[in-house]
Amino acid sequence: xxxxxxxxxxxxxxxxxxxxxxxxxxxxxxxxxxxxxxxxxxxxxxxxxxxxxxxxxxxxxxxxxxxxxxxxxxxxxxxxxxxxxxxxxxxxxxxxxxxxxxxxxxxxxxxxxxxxxxxxxxxxxxxxxxxxxxxxxxxxxxxxxxxxxxxxxxxxxxxxxxxxxxxxxxxxxxxxxxxxxxxxxxxxxxxxxxxxxxxxxxxxxxxxxxxxxxxxxxxxxxxxxxxxxxxxxxxxxxxxxxxxxxxxxxxxxxxxxxxxxxxxxxxxxxxxxxxxxxxxxxxxxxxxxxxxxxxxxxxxxxxxxxxxxxxxxxxxxxxxxxxxxxxxxxxxxxxxxxxxxxxxxxxxxxxxxxxxxxxxxxxxxxxxxxxxxxxxxxxxxxxxxxxxxxxxxxxxxxxxxxxxxxxxxxxxxxxxxxxxxxxxxxxxxxxxxxxxxxxxxxxxxxxxxxxxxxxxxxxxxxxxxxxxxxxxxxxxxxxxxxxxxxxxxxxxxxxxxxxxxxxxxxxxxxxxxxxxxxxxxxxxxxxxxxxxxxxxxxxxxxxxxxxxxxxxxxxxxxxxxxxxxxxxxxxxxxxxxxxxxxxxxxxxxxxxxxxxxxxxxxxxxxxxxxxxxxxxxxxxxxxxxxxxxxxxxxxxxxxxxxxxxxxxxxxxxxxx
Amino acid sequence: xxxxxxxxxxxxxxxxxxxxxxxxxxxxxxxxxxxxxxxxxxxxxxxxxxxxxxxxxxxxxxxxxxxxxxxxxxxxxxxxxxxxxxxxxxxxxxxxxxxxxxxxxxxxxxxxxxxxxxxxxxxxxxxxxxxxxxxxxxxxxxxxxxxxxxxxxxxxxxxxxxxxxxxxxxxxxxxxxxxxxxxxxxxxxxxxxxxxxxxxxxxxxxxxxxxxxxxxxxxxxxxxxxxxxxxxxxxxxxxxxxxxxxxxxxxxxxxxxxxxxxxxxx
Numbered sequence: 001x002x003x004x005x006x007x008x009x010x011x012x013x014x015x016x017x018x019x020x021x022x023x024x025x026x027x028x029x030x031x032x033x034x035x036x037x038x039x040x041x042x043x044x045x046x047x048x049x050x051x052x053x054x055x056x057x058x059x060x061x062x063x064x065x066x067x068x069x070x071x072x073x074x075x076x077x078x079x080x081x082x083x084x085x086x087x088x089x090x091x092x093x094x095x096x097x098x099x100x101x102x103x104x105x106x107x108x109x110x111x112x113x114x115x116x117x118x119x120x121x122x123x124x125x126x127x128x129x130x131x132x133x134x135x136x137x138x139x140x141x142x143x144x145x146x147x148x149x150x151x152x153x154x155x156x157x158x159x160x161x162x163x164x165x166x167x168x169x170x171x172x173x174x175x176x177x178x179x180x181x182x183x184x185x186x187x188x189x190x191x192x193x194x195x196x197x198x199x200x201x202x203x204x205x206x207x208x209x210x211x212x213x214x215x216x217x218x219x220x221x222x223x224x225x226x227x228x229x230x231x232x233x234x235x236x237x238x239x240x241x242x243x244x245x246x247x248x249x250x251x252x253x254x255x256x257x258x259x260x261x262x263x264x265x266x267x268x269x270x271x272x273x274x275x276x277x278x279x280x281x282x283x284x285x286x287x288x289x290x291x292x293x294x295x296x297x298x299x300x301x302x303x304x305x306x307x308x309x310x311x312x313x314x315x316x317x318x319x320x321x322x323x324x325x326x327x328x329x330x331x332x333x334x335x336x337x338x339x340x341x342x343x344x345x346x347x348x349x350x351x352x353x354x355x356x357x358x359x360x361x362x363x364x365x366x367x368x369x370x371x372x373x374x375x376x377x378x379x380x381x382x383x384x385x386x387x388x389x390x391x392x393x394x395x396x397x398x399x400x401x402x403x404x405x406x407x408x409x410x411x412x413x414x415x416x417x418x419x420x421x422x423x424x425x426x427x428x429x430x431x432x433x434x435x436x437x438x439x440x441x442x443x444x445x446x447x448x449x450x451x452x453x454x455x456x457x458x459x460x461x462x463x464x465x466x467x468x469x470x471x472x473x474x475x476x477x478x479x480x481x482x483x484x485x486x487x488x489x490x491x492x493x494x495x496x497x498x499x500x501x502x503x504x505x506x507x508x509x510x511x512x513x514x515x516x517x518x519x520x521x522x523x524x525x526x527x528x529x530x531x532x533x534x535x536x537x538x539x540x541x542x543x544x545x546x547x548x549x550x551x552x553x554x555x556x557x558x559x560x561x562x563x564x565x566x567x568x569x570x571x572x573x574x575x576x577x578x579x580x581x582x583x584x585x586x587x588x589x590x591x592x593x594x595x596x597x598x599x600x601x602x603x604x605x606x607x608x609x610x611x612x613x614x615x616x617x618x619x620x621x622x623x624x625x626x627x628x629x630x631x632x633x634x635x636x637x638x639x640x641x642x643x644x645x646x647x648x649x650x651x652x653x654x655x656x
Numbered sequence: 657x658x659x660x661x662x663x664x665x666x667x668x669x670x671x672x673x674x675x676x677x678x679x680x681x682x683x684x685x686x687x688x689x690x691x692x693x694x695x696x697x698x699x700x701x702x703x704x705x706x707x708x709x710x711x712x713x714x715x716x717x718x719x720x721x722x723x724x725x726x727x728x729x730x731x732x733x734x735x736x737x738x739x740x741x742x743x744x745x746x747x748x749x750x751x752x753x754x755x756x757x758x759x760x761x762x763x764x765x766x767x768x769x770x771x772x773x774x775x776x777x778x779x780x781x782x783x784x785x786x787x788x789x790x791x792x793x794x795x796x797x798x799x800x801x802x803x804x805x806x807x808x809x810x811x812x813x814x815x816x817x818x819x820x821x822x823x824x825x826x827x828x829x830x831x832x833x834x835x836x837x838x839x840x841x842x843x844x845x846x847x848x849x850x851x852x853x854x855x856x857x858x859x860x861x862x863x864x865x866x867x868x869x870x871x872x873x874x875x876x877x878x879x880x881x882x883x884x885x886x887x888x889x890x891x892x893x894x895x896x897x898x899x900x901x902x903x904x905x906x907x908x909x910x911x912x913x914x915x916x917x918x919x920x921x922x
Contacts, residue, residue: 069803084724085790087830088732104810146809147801149859151823158813176823182731183826190798197794205787228779257727291699296707297728398730401754404699467803516714518707562719567681568780570722571714 042479049074055237059086062442063243064188065466082208094181095302097173098459100138122450123600148187219438220487234494246421246443252525254418261577273433274626276426276446279592284419285351289371298417309374313363352416371413426626430473441465451600513558698758723782733829743833743891771836775878795874796867825852837891840880845888848904865911
């Protein structure tokens with residue numbers, strides 16, 4: 001905690017940073033804010049929308065839905081993905097479902113309850129107004145997706161089916177088998193394809209954003225590398241939307257896809273976009289434990305499995321018996337024991353931390369003693385094999401393919417893994433970053449989940465931002481710029497940015513060391529997991545802050561990137577991403593170190609209740625921490641946005 | 657490899673020989689390179705095996721093998737490969753990323769090639785260009801509802817059977833194994849899966865006939881013709897049924913008539 005110099009942004013207010021961030025949350029009663037604000041925002045006349053060019057980076061749920069919706073409104077949209085098709089984005093891997101306050105099940109759900117659950121689930125570290133808006137538009141999302149033909153699960157009467165999910169006591173989760181993310185993404189991808197066919201969206205595939213370009217402090221374009229030809233080029237627009245996902249791969253092993261990275265967001269950060277709450281990372285409790293050191297990624301099993309599976313470990317330490325030989329009396333169903341009300345359905349952070357506790361105690365199961373059991377024997381006995389197969393068949397098959405074990409016969413082994421990152425680019429109520437004209441939506445921003453995201457909320461937020469929020473808010477900012485041309489590509493700011501990206505590319509290729517990018521990524525991941533993982537301590541974070549720079553120096557001295565920059569070169573792509581992960585990891589450690597409290601996914605061992613639960617410090621930390629970049633080698637400045645809670649009373653979360 | 661009680665034995669290793677196709681670009685000549693892969697863990701996935709080979713290539717100063725992959729959990733459709741002549745390898749209903757080495761035998765010689773089809777040109781090594789699939793979707797693989805222009809979701813009931821079959825078809829991951837496995841490089845399974853997804857449900861009816869004609873005819877610009885071999889469904893990691901091709905063919909014939917009638921022609 002040393003970085004309180006002003007950086008021209010006013011004096012430090014409380015030793016934790018200064019509060020200069022304007023969230024632009026509108027006045028008025030919470031339930032009316034969004035409705036009233038939609039009316040008060042400026043509009044762009046339909047005929048004038050075509051005079052604006054918008055760049056969208058990323059084609060996951062947020063990016064594809066935004067690009068499609070903006071182009072339907074009449075804006076000219078250019079959309080970029082580093083994949084070969086928009087349909088590959090990692091939103092596709094979300095399994096469980098999407099929340100909406102439809103109350104179709106008549107069990108007492110409402111917009112207010114979804115809002116309340118999400119603020120509480122986020123451990124009171126999210127911005128109330130954003131969360132309320134999210135809960136409101138959740139209704140529209142389901143309508144939109146159903147109309148697009150998303151094959152949601154149905155009841156026999158033909159109406160939509162719902163199920164329950166962690167952190168909620170109502171059934172509000174809509175799903176399409178175990179492939180909800182896939183189906184929602186295909187819906188957004190198809191909406192985008194419709195606009196591409198209509199000629200109103202230009203789609204650039206296998207093209208990676210490597211820099212944000214600004215002129216006079218305002219975003220005016222991006223620099224990209226064509227991953228096939230290696231060509232580095234600039235693109236201009238009136239606004240830039242970053243929908244580039246989360247940074248879970250900083251841990252190396254995570255449930256993210258291999259290509260997920262922080263690069264677009266990080267390069268925007270280096271150009272002036274504040275990066276918020278970097279230490280808020282989510283561990284998903286139900287992943288398949290690693291099997292060996294060559295493991296390249298971890299696979300998540302849907303959280304919905306906790307509806308019917310019972311989690312336990314043997315009471316006895318290092319119990320090597322086969323699970324069916326361990327009598328019930330010698331098993332510890334630790335979640336049911338500690339949290340009788342929620343049982344196995346406690347929120348993700350609580351479930352994860354408890355798994356770590358029992359494994360650290362030496363009660364872990366499996367060949368590497370690195371998991372806990374998720375046992376379906378009871379539900380199979382009660383409902384029968386076919387009923388369980390109908391509900392979870394594809395998940396059980398996936399588990400068996402990966403582990404070689406049959407979960408109908410022996411309990412699954414699960415362990416937490418990094419899954420989602422709540423932190424990201426700071427955005428105001430309009431989803432604009434601190435760089436005017438640069439927006440961030442979906443997982444890439446920090447906005448709606450606070451310190452912990454509830455299940456089935458990521459899909460909801462990505463689509464809320466893309467379909468129903470950004471298309472309104474971007475108009476308010478663009479309306480004032482009517483008649484302004486885009487900055488021409490001949491402007492020196494573009495030549496300068498292109499030349500810097502070219503230099504960075506050449507730098508990677510010319511190091512000529514001995515180690516692969518993956519080697520460095522793996523080593524970095526171990527430090528980040530050990531020190532900035534499920535449990536953080538001051539000593540561990542200090543250790544990370546000394547070990548990461550040392551490894552980073554080695555990276556720049558001993559990296560080997562074979563091949564050239566003039567064709568497909570995945571080592572080169574990864575080198576840029578890992579270089580950014582090094583810088584991000586340091587920020588995560590600093591952010592975690594300054595936040596002297598435990599909240600949601602950020603658990604500081606020094607701050608826990610006598611029962612071992614997260615102990616918040618609302619007096620000093622009910623705020624967002626947003627970090628301002630200066631230059632390489634200078635520590636970022638920490639700014640704060642105070643969080644006000646007018647609707648939800650701050651209480652110690654309890655799921656007992 | 658399963659032991660008693662459905663529990664696997666862990667920790668075994670294999671020694672393998674790989675013959676891998678390498679090609680610098682779409683027009684460059686390609687050839688097989690042979691690699692020894694000793695001490696490969698049975699718990700490793702096929703792509704992790706390629707990771708290890710690449711790691712060794714880089715350490716030895718060579719250029720690693722390019723291959724497409726991303727989610728590594730069988731859903732993004734990015735991974736591909738002909739493994740011993742079979743799209744995604746010999747395991748049924750499995751993508752390459754989910755194919756584990758315990759399914760191979762010590763001493764195996766494994767041949768690895770890119771997906772082969774004129775419509776999927778090789779980009780480099782094992783990477784191919786499958787953007788022709790996007791062109792088929794752009795031709796009509798959507799329901800034209802603009803954001804916000806819809807009523808409450810439950811105002812349109814969908815019979816459960818239709819929703820379930822629609823979902824069976826919508827499970828397609830767009831990997832292209834169907835094309836790679838087909839002796840004619842036909843894309844009927846991919847195209848019919850999208851058509852069945854949208855044509856079976858009420859929301860898809862207004863554009864049904866227009867969609868069918870446009871998608872089928874765009875498909876034919878890129879891909880070969882179907883001669884009912886059924887290799888596609890055998891190779892499909894999501895077990896998309898051949899029945900959907902029959903469904904598409906029926907809809908296509910109807911579409912040729914209905915699209916004329918819709919515009920007032922007889």
